[in-house]
Amino acid sequence: MPYPNERAGFFAVGDLERRQIIEAFGDQLEQGSNLPRDPLPAFEPFLQDDKPRPVVVALDGSSIYHRIPARLPATEAGLVSVSIVQINVDQLANLPQLPESGAIDPVQLRDTEDGSTLQLALPGRNARSVDGKVSRDWFRSSVQEVLETGHFGGETLAETLHALLRGTNNLRTIKCPNILCKSKPATPGPGQMRSRCEGCNSDIFLSDALRAQEIFSDEEPCGDAHGRIRHALEILCLMNLLRGLAKTEKGQAALGNIAFVLDGPLAAFGTIAVLQSGILRELRRIEKLLWPNHLLVMSAVKTGSFVQYFAELDEAPEPNSRIPLGTAFLPDDAYIRENIVPGATNQPWGKITYFGRPLIVKTHDGQRLFLNLVQPEADPPLTNASAPVVLNEAIAIAEHLGIGRNEFLPLRRAHAKAAIPLRIGKAIIESLARAK
Ligand SMILES: [Zn+2]
Numbered sequence: 001m002p003y004p005n006e007r008a009g010f011f012a013v014g015d016l017e018r019r020q021i022i023e024a025f026g027d028q029l030e031q032g033s034n035l036p037r038d039p040l041p042a043f044e045p046f047l048q049d050d051k052p053r054p055v056v057v058a059l060d061g062s063s064i065y066h067r068i069p070a071r072l073p074a075t076e077a078g079l080v081s082v083s084i085v086q087i088n089v090d091q092l093a094n095l096p097q098l099p100e101s102g103a104i105d106p107v108q109l110r111d112t113e114d115g116s117t118l119q120l121a122l123p124g125r126n127a128r129s130v131d132g133k134v135s136r137d138w139f140r141s142s143v144q145e146v147l148e149t150g151h152f153g154g155e156t157l158a159e160t161l162h163a164l165l166r167g168t169n170n171l172r173t174i175k176c177p178n179i180l181c182k183s184k185p186a187t188p189g190p191g192q193m194r195s196r197c198e199g200c201n202s203d204i205f206l207s208d209a210l211r212a213q214e215i216f217s218d219e220e221p222c223g224d225a226h227g228r229i230r231h232a233l234e235i236l237c238l239m240n241l242l243r244g245l246a247k248t249e250k251g252q253a254a255l256g257n258i259a260f261v262l263d264g265p266l267a268a269f270g271t272i273a274v275l276q277s278g279i280l281r282e283l284r285r286i287e288k289l290l291w292p293n294h295l296l297v298m299s300a301v302k303t304g305s306f307v308q309y310f311a312e313l314d315e316a317p318e319p320n321s322r323i324p325l326g327t328a329f330l331p332d333d334a335y336i337r338e339n340i341v342p343g344a345t346n347q348p349w350g351k352i353t354y355f356g357r358p359l360i361v362k363t364h365d366g367q368r369l370f371l372n373l374v375q376p377e378a379d380p381p382l383t384n385a386s387a388p389v390v391l392n393e394a395i396a397i398a399e400h401l402g403i404g405r406n407e408f409l410p411l412r413r414a415h416a417k418a419a420i421p422l423r424i425g426k427a428i429i430e431s432l433a434r435a436k
Contacts (some may be wrong), residue, residue: 043327048364050396053259056087058410059238060263062418063230064425065223077429082233083117083418087410117375122226125218134218142376143229144205154244158206162190164278172209174331178202207313211271232272241426256293259397261410264355266299266372274339285428287376296390297374300408307370309340310360326364328395333383348381363393366400392412
């Protein structure tokens with residue numbers, strides 16, 4: 001970083017050259033093959049007239065993390081919001097488009113939706129509560145509280161979390177949240193929300209199983225810990241909805257008519273990867289209940305290796321021109337490992353984190369959408385399974401609801417509901433600084 005009034009000089013560049021550092025590094029660097037890769041993988045044509053499911057339920061989360069001003073040591077807080085929007089696809093298709101731009105009138109668009117939102121404020125570093133909780137414990141108990149109280153008409157999010165953690169071993173051991181304690185307590189078992197550490201008698205919460213507290217520290221901003229909770233809440237909200245609907249025959253019938261659409265990879269990364277096997281198990285259980293109908297859960301991914309790869313593949317001779325319109329491609333494990341995400345081990349791609357498989361769709365009107373799609377009828381690794389039974393239905397959703405720059409209309413609506421505008425969110429957090 002330059003100091004004020006100091007211009008970046010060329011000394012460092014001269015030194016790099018004199019020492020031949022770049023030249024030596026270039027000699028070491030393996031030169032891959034240049035794009036575009038040849039031949040294009042097997043993009044299969046699909047029909048334009050498949051009808052999408054009549055209802056789309058879009059789910060999206062957002063979080064803002066910011067400093068509370070005029071506090072020392074640096075004190076921070078965050079807001080997390082998850083929104084679920086139900087969209088009537090038939091009504092959406094029948095909306096008149098504005099004559100000039102072809103866009104749909106946003107007021108009429110809102111009439112096709114029905115939604116609900118889960119919101120919470122979370123302490124960040126150095127934010128202590130008036131009842132004496134240090135920031136990390138306050139963070140833990142805030143998460144626990146939203147799990148115990150949050151629901152969409154059925155079981156609570158805590159009960160959903162229990163259902164996902166239940167498995168070969170009912171109890172999960174974690175690092176005791178008391179940093180000074182060396183014990184490895186188990187998280188509360190079925191039916192229990194809280195327990196105590198045998199070593200130090202600290203409270204152990206069910207939410208501690210998500211282990212976001214392990215990346216929470218007063219030494220640095222805790223946006224990652226907040227993001228981890230946001231992601232866990234998105235997954236728990238989805239599974240809560242699915243489990244709630246799967247309980248009744250009427251709900252099961254509804255599930256056969258709904259496409260669930262999420263934002264980002266269908267995966268649980270980092271400490272919340274503990275949820276993945278439970279998610280796969282629950283999806284399989286619910287899929288069986290729906291027979292002969294099927295569960296359709298998909299997501300649209302906007303960034304990352306896959307998105308970049310297919311953008312580059314689509315580049316020649318002009319941007320967005322190489323992948324034929326109206327085609328889709330389901331990469332298998334061998335293709336992914338060879339071309340997109342080379343693995344350090346021989347493990348199949350996404351084995352311990354993903355609960356959906358990648359799918360790339362080029363719609364007839366030229367949107368290139370990168371999707372993830374669940375496949376509960378197949379055993380993992382999903383990337384080695386044959387085509388999912390809901391493949392054509394997922395493509396029909398993409399074909400009808402892809403908009404603008406490779407974006408998904410349902411997600412834009414869910415995001416519009418969940419997202420707190422950055423400037424306003426910061427102002428809200430700054431308003432927490434009240435004079436004593
Ligand atoms: Zn302990």
